[in-house]
Amino acid sequence: xxxxxxxxxxxxxxxxxxxxxxxxxxxxxxxxxxxxxxxxxxxxxxxxxxxxxxxxxxxxxxxxxxxxxxxxxxxxxxxxxxxxxxxxxxxxxxxxxxxxxxxxxxxxxxxxxxxxxxxxxxxxxxxxxxxxxxxxxxxxxxxxxxxxxxxxxxxxxxxxxxxxxxxxxxxxxxxxxxxxxxxxxxxxxxxxxxxxxxxxxxxxxxxxxxxxxxxxxxxxxxxxxxxxxxxxxxxxxxxxxxxxxxxxxxxxxxxxxxxxxxxxxxxxxxxxxxxxxxxxxxxxxxxxxxxxxxxxxxxxxxxxxxxxxxxxxxxxxxxxxxxxxxxxxxxxxxxxxxxxxxxxxxxxxxxxxxxxxxxxxxxxxxxxxxxxx
Amino acid sequence: xxxxxxxxxxxxxxxxxxxxxxxxxxxxxxxxxxxxxxxxxxxxxxxxxxxxxxxxxxxxxxxxxxxxxxxxxxxxxxxxxxxxxxxxxxxxxxxxxxxxxxxxxxxxxxxxxxxxxxxxxxxxxxxxxxxxxxxxxxxxxxxxxxxxxxxxxxxxxxxxxxxxxxxxxxxxxxxxxxxxxxxxxxxxxxxxxxxxxxxxxxxxxxxxxxxxxxxxxxxxxxxxxxx
Numbered sequence: 223x224x225x226x227x228x229x230x231x232x233x234x235x236x237x238x239x240x241x242x243x244x245x246x247x248x249x250x251x252x253x254x255x256x257x258x259x260x261x262x263x264x265x266x267x268x269x270x271x272x273x274x275x276x277x278x279x280x281x282x283x284x285x286x287x288x289x290x291x292x293x294x295x296x297x298x299x300x301x302x303x304x305x306x307x308x309x310x311x312x313x314x315x316x317x318x319x320x321x322x323x324x325x326x327x328x329x330x331x332x333x334x335x336x337x338x339x340x341x342x343x344x345x346x347x348x349x350x351x352x353x354x355x356x357x358x359x360x361x362x363x364x365x366x367x368x369x370x371x372x373x374x375x376x377x378x379x380x381x382x383x384x385x386x387x388x389x390x391x392x393x394x395x396x397x398x399x400x401x402x403x404x405x406x407x408x409x410x411x412x413x414x415x416x417x418x419x420x421x422x423x424x425x426x427x428x429x430x431x432x433x434x435x436x437x438x439x440x441x442x443x444x445x446x447x448x449x450x451x452x453x454x455x456x457x458x459x460x461x462x463x464x465x466x467x468x469x470x471x472x473x474x475x476x477x478x479x480x481x482x483x484x485x486x487x488x489x490x491x492x493x494x495x496x497x498x499x500x501x502x503x504x505x506x507x508x509x510x511x512x513x514x515x516x517x518x519x520x521x522x523x524x525x526x527x528x529x530x531x532x533x534x535x536x537x538x539x540x541x542x543x544x545x546x547x548x549x550x551x552x553x554x555x556x557x558x559x560x561x562x563x564x565x566x567x568x569x570x571x572x573x574x575x576x577x578x579x580x581x582x583x584x585x586x587x588x589x590x591x592x593x594x595x
Numbered sequence: 596x597x598x599x600x601x602x603x604x605x606x607x608x609x610x611x612x613x614x615x616x617x618x619x620x621x622x623x624x625x626x627x628x629x630x631x632x633x634x635x636x637x638x639x640x641x642x643x644x645x646x647x648x649x650x651x652x653x654x655x656x657x658x659x660x661x662x663x664x665x666x667x668x669x670x671x672x673x674x675x676x677x678x679x680x681x682x683x684x685x686x687x688x689x690x691x692x693x694x695x696x697x698x699x700x701x702x703x704x705x706x707x708x709x710x711x712x713x714x715x716x717x718x719x720x721x722x723x724x725x726x727x728x729x730x731x732x733x734x735x736x737x738x739x740x741x742x743x744x745x746x747x748x749x750x751x752x753x754x755x756x757x758x759x760x761x762x763x764x765x766x767x768x769x770x771x772x773x774x775x776x777x778x779x780x781x782x783x784x785x786x787x788x789x790x791x792x793x794x795x796x797x798x799x800x801x802x803x804x805x806x807x808x809x810x811x812x813x814x815x816x817x818x819x820x821x822x
Contacts (some may be wrong), residue, residue, distance in 0.1 A: 275719050304722035305731075311723035317716050321738040330734075331724030382724050 226251050229285045230386065230418060234271045236278030243267055243278060243442040249435055251285050254412050254419045256429045256450075259439035265422045268439070269388050272420065273311050274304040284309075284386050308341050310379030310417075312389040316371035318363035324374050325359040331382025341383040342417045349377045352414060353407055369400040373407055380415065387411075387419045393428060405431060409595055426461075430470045430510055431594050455552045455563040457540050462550050462565055467513040469564045470594065475505045484529075487591075491554065491561010492532040496591045510592040513550060516566035517587045518576050530588040535559030536580050542570060549573060553586060602794060604771050605779035612687070612775060613755040616694040620751045621744065623695060624702040628743075629732075631703070632710035643707075647700045657697060658764025665689045665765060685767040690775070693765045698754040702747035709743025710736065742814055749810045753803060 229251025235244045243264045249255040257265040270276035274289065282290040289307050291300040310331075318327050332346065350356045353373045363371060372392055379387060392408070393401045405428070412419065412432065423429055429436065429450070436453045438445040438461070445460075446453050454461050454469045461467060477486035478499050485501055487494045487509060494509065501507065522531050534553040542549050547569050555561030566586065568578070576584065631643050649657055662684055665671035671683035683689035717739060721731035737744070759777040766773035768782070776795060783792035 273723060275722070303727075304719070305725050305727050309723060311720070313716070313720065315716075317720045319717060319720070319735060319739075321735075321741075330721075330726075334725035334730070378724065 226285075230255075230420075231281065231283040232268070232272060233282070234268060234278045234280035236280075238267060238276070238278075241267075241442060245439070245442070245444045247437050247444050247447045249418065249420070249437065249447070251418050252416060253434035254421050254432045255435040255437060256433035257420060257422045257437045257439060258426075258429050258433070259424065259445075261424050263439045264442040265424075265437075265439050266390050269390050269420060269422050272386075273309055273388055274302060274307055275311075277301065287385070308335075308383065308385040310342075310382055310384035310387045312372070312375050312379050312387070312392045314391045314395050316363075316368075316375035318366075318371055318374055318378070320363055322363075323359070324355065324361050324363060324366070327363060327374060328359075328378050328381055331378055335381075335383040341385040342380055342387075342415055343383060344380055344415060346381065349380050352410055353377045367400070368396050369403050372396065372404055376407065376411070380411075384417060387415075387417050389419060389421045391422050391424070393425070394423070401428075408432060426464075426466065430468070431508065433470075451562060455565050457538050457550065457552055462513075462540070462552070463543070467550065467565050467567065468510050469562070470508060470510050471562050471564075473507050473509050475501045475503050475507065478503060485593075489555070489562055491556035494532075494588070494591050495529040496593055498593060508594040510594050511564050511588055512590075512592070513565040513567040515589040515591075516553075516564060517589065518566070518568060518572065518578065519585045519587055520576065522585055523587070526587070528587045528589055530591065532586055532588070533557045534564075534584060534586050536578055536582045536584065537563060538580055539573065539578055547571075551578060553584075557583065559583075602779075602791060605774050605776045605795070606798070608687075608771065608774065609756055609776040612690055612694060613752045615691055616698065616755045617748055617752045619691065619695050620698060620702045621748060624699060624706055624747065624751075625744075627699075628703045628706035629710055629736075631707045643703075646703050649697050650700050654697070654758075654760025655764060658693070658761040661689075661693045661696065661761065661765045665692065684765055685769060685773060687772055690762060690766045690773055693761050694755045694758060697758060697761045698751045701750040701754050705743045705746040705750065706740060707743075709740035713739045745810060745814050749807060753806065756799070756803070 227250045228248040230249040233246040237243070241264065245264070245268055257268055259265050267276060271278050271280065272282060279292040280290060281292065288300050289302045293299045319330065322330065328346065350359070353376060355370065355373050355377060358366060358370055358374065363374070366374065376392070393404060396404065409432065421432055433450045435448065436450045437447050438453055438459060446456065451469050451471055453459055456462060471489045473487035473489045473494065475485055476488045476493065478501070480499055483497060483499045484495050485498050487496060487507070489509065496509070519531070532555055534555055535558070537552040537554050537559070540550040548567050549570055551566045551568065552563050553566060554563050578584070627646065631639055663669050665683035667682040671689065675681060675683045678688065680686060683692065713736065717735050718731050721735045726734060757777065762773065762775055762778055768774050768778055776799060780792050780795050783795070
């Protein structure tokens with residue numbers, strides 16, 4: 223399952239009221255696949271279709287198992303009811319059962335899941351300790367805070383031994399501080415539980431921290447599907463044109479300078495130095511490089527306060543948008559341009575002064591790198 | 596002590612009638628309330644209206660139609676025949692049927708409201724946790740609608756205890772069979788037996804108060820545990 227990049231195949235088409243949906247995408251059988259797009263683009267509907275809570279015609283295959291397959295000619299086909307699908311679903315509001323204690327909420331799905339089914343196999347105790355809810359077990363759901371409730375809801379979904387975990391904006395109803403409190407638990411989930419997660423959100427910050435694969439949606443259609451960094455650095459897609467354009471890259475700690483408190487991170491095509499000394503060598507993390515933090519220099523500058531200066535090759539230069547002073551560039555790290563793509567934003571004047579054209583080899587200075595996880 | 600027996604018989608009969616009626620009502624009204632709360636059929640409001648009719652019909656009108664229905668020329672003939680009866684009118688069984696129909700809106704409405712207030716979400720959650728529809732109904736819908744059931748049961752019981760017009764029309768006044776409390780009180784007043792009327796009326800007042808208070812307290816207590 224791990225190696226299969228198309229373990230999940232989904233295709234739905236139909237109308238709900240006046241809203242038309244026509245989506246098709248394939249996603250890997252591991253990691254977090256984010257369904258991302260503006261409010262009302264249909265991403266929640268897609269997730270509900272995957273769960274069988276909403277029915278549109280289409281097909282859905284999860285790791286070789288057909289959950290829905292409507293024949294084109296309308297004869298027969300397959301449609302598993304929600305309770306026959308081995309999935310976990312986390313709703314925007316935790317929706318715990320108010321008549322059951324936290325413990326019984328957690329056990330509701332576990333008791334009904336057949337252990338022979340496969341899927342996530344995580345014990346009750348591990349779930350409880352991973353989500354930090356051990357002290358809440360005997361409480362009633364209404365006595366919990368919003369963040370605690372959502373953690374219990376996540377645990378409840380996990381304990382039903384799902385083969386896919388569907389999360390519908392699980393943080394949207396929470397305040398900023400509570401979000402920050404829960405995000406690490408969802409990150410832990412990604413690391414510790416080998417089940418594909420489909421995560422609906424309209425918050426780019428959540429996506430940057432969590433997503434491996436992005437399904438970019440707009441008005442009931444899929445604009446693009448692919449690894450997060452690729453979509454972020456695609457000049458034809460809206461993410462690069464947004465004011466907060468950035469790329470998110472996977473990194474590995476390769477060195478820690480205790481004296482200065484600096485950590486070296488290997489990314490595809492180069493090494494970055496970031497402040498901090500908390501991480502161990504070998505640890506994996508995720509960094510975010512904002513387009514407005516990237517500057518170009520013709521040659522490495524010897525004396526500068528900027529630590530990160532990397533050779534790159536220009537991949538593409540966006541056509542100016544009207545008479546905007548700034549334009550977006552995509553560059554590939556490494557002298558041969560074989561590394562990760564990052565994005566940069568420079569003025570038209572600088573582009574002309576430096577002769578930034580596709581294929582040009584040059585250096586970038588990266589003013590700051592945000593360590594996300 | 597014949598005097599005591601005279602007083603006790605209608606009380607016992609009333610309690611029996613109300614208890615059996617309440618049980619039958621819960622069995623009959625739960626699926627109706629569920630359907631009314633969940634169905635998207637256009638004509639469901641027509642069904643809801645039929646169920647609600649006893650609220651506005653004079654008991655005598657209802658009693659009249661029930662009398663025709665339960666009598667030997669109505670359904671009462673063939674159905675009663677199954678139990679070896681010529682008719683269901685003027686029988687205890689007939690009273691139960693009449694009471695169920697008469698009190699139905701008082702039981703259906705609170706249960707339907709409770710199912711509707713719950714919304715789709717708890718059932719959707721249950722289905723994502725592998726609960727079949729039947730399982731989810733018992734493990735989620737019924738517990739969440741508990742206040743509705745409690746209210747419905749109390750109202751159904753109390754309403755049956757307090758029923759008069761319909762009983763008079765379809766039950767007659769047969770001691771030990773159809774002479775329930777309200778009819779007995781009416782009889783005593785008619786025949787100027789004020790003492791007996793006082794005892795029964797007073798007992799009914801105290802009983803009704805006690806039942807409703809108890810249920811309210813239980814509901815409050817349960818409600819707190821659930822939170």
